[in-house]
Amino acid sequence: MTDPGGGAPSPDAYPVALRRRVGALGWWRSRTVRRCAFGYALLAPAVLYVALLVGVPFLFSLYLAVSNATVGDPVAEFVGLANFRAALESTTFYVALRNTVVFTVGAGVLKALLGTGLAFLLAQPFVGRRLVRGLVVIPFTLPIAISVLGWKWMFDSQFSVINWALSRLGLTGPYGSPDWPVWLGEPYLALLSVMFVNVWRGFPFSAIVLLAGLTSVPPEVIDSARVDGAGFFQRFRRIIVPMIAPILFIGTAFDTVFTLSDLSIVYLLTNGGPDGATEILPTLAYNTGIRAGALGRGAAISLFLFPLLAPAMVLLLRTLRRRQW
Numbered sequence: 001m002t003d004p005g006g007g008a009p010s011p012d013a014y015p016v017a018l019r020r021r022v023g024a025l026g027w028w029r030s031r032t033v034r035r036c037a038f039g040y041a042l043l044a045p046a047v048l049y050v051a052l053l054v055g056v057p058f059l060f061s062l063y064l065a066v067s068n069a070t071v072g073d074p075v076a077e078f079v080g081l082a083n084f085r086a087a088l089e090s091t092t093f094y095v096a097l098r099n100t101v102v103f104t105v106g107a108g109v110l111k112a113l114l115g116t117g118l119a120f121l122l123a124q125p126f127v128g129r130r131l132v133r134g135l136v137v138i139p140f141t142l143p144i145a146i147s148v149l150g151w152k153w154m155f156d157s158q159f160s161v162i163n164w165a166l167s168r169l170g171l172t173g174p175y176g177s178p179d180w181p182v183w184l185g186e187p188y189l190a191l192l193s194v195m196f197v198n199v200w201r202g203f204p205f206s207a208i209v210l211l212a213g214l215t216s217v218p219p220e221v222i223d224s225a226r227v228d229g230a231g232f233f234q235r236f237r238r239i240i241v242p243m244i245a246p247i248l249f250i251g252t253a254f255d256t257v258f259t260l261s262d263l264s265i266v267y268l269l270t271n272g273g274p275d276g277a278t279e280i281l282p283t284l285a286y287n288t289g290i291r292a293g294a295l296g297r298g299a300a301i302s303l304f305l306f307p308l309l310a311p312a313m314v315l316l317l318r319t320l321r322r323r324q325w
Helices: 016-028 031-065 082-088 091-123 127-134 142-156 161-168 186-213 218-227 232-243 243-260 263-271 281-291 295-303 303-325
Strands: none
Touching: 016 082, 031 127, 031 295, 082 295, 091 186, 091 243, 091 263, 091 281, 127 186, 127 218, 142 243, 142 263, 161 232, 186 243, 218 232, 218 303, 243 303, 263 281, 281 303, 295 303
């Protein structure tokens, strides 16, 4: 149907259904929808990669945890929560749980303190600052096996360079004396040693994260607070921390995940010894599931890391979201 003048058909001449369909297509072709679709298309590869890298192993661990799978028996049967019950009835599990909490909290606090101090030092102008910033990240970038084996040699009971230095300073007896500390052979010293190596590797990461936040704080705000008489700790607590809180929360979340799941340092230094003094949940799960062959029970032990990590991550993300609003 055309108008009386012989021109193009008027919009009222189209059927109602056809006009609704054209309107729907027009909505999908709007600029806002296209921008959202473009953003989701860019995020899709990363989301798929994370889902395959994290989601698939997690689901497979759930499958193993509720089965009696072993290394020598490829056919697994459903056993329900028997593996979790067996872990909770073991005294070794509670020792590993206690060591995991002590290891994570102690190393996290030390890395936060050392990282904060190092970040403020690196933020000051001095000669060779760029070179020092590059050297600081070396512990975090070195292959973990090489660095940990180097520390294992330094902690050796007979050829320890640490004990040699302490003897030269007069803090211990001469070479080979009975009062030389056996760093990896005594329970408390072994736990402190693995914690120290974890802090040595991780605190540069904390310093770099905090340094990135410090550089984003406008200098005018710090200068104004200094003129008003605010001290260093007041400026840090009332100005710097609130302004870089999102960066601190993200860095804390990553550091907690890295520390809680740190298997390599403990495994290479002590393998959980002596007498379970450094046994943590990752090493217990590895020794039970891989070395002992009980895949189901090892997977169940490893899944106990989830209830330890989930509340901390939820609290950090909720606090971060509340601050953004």
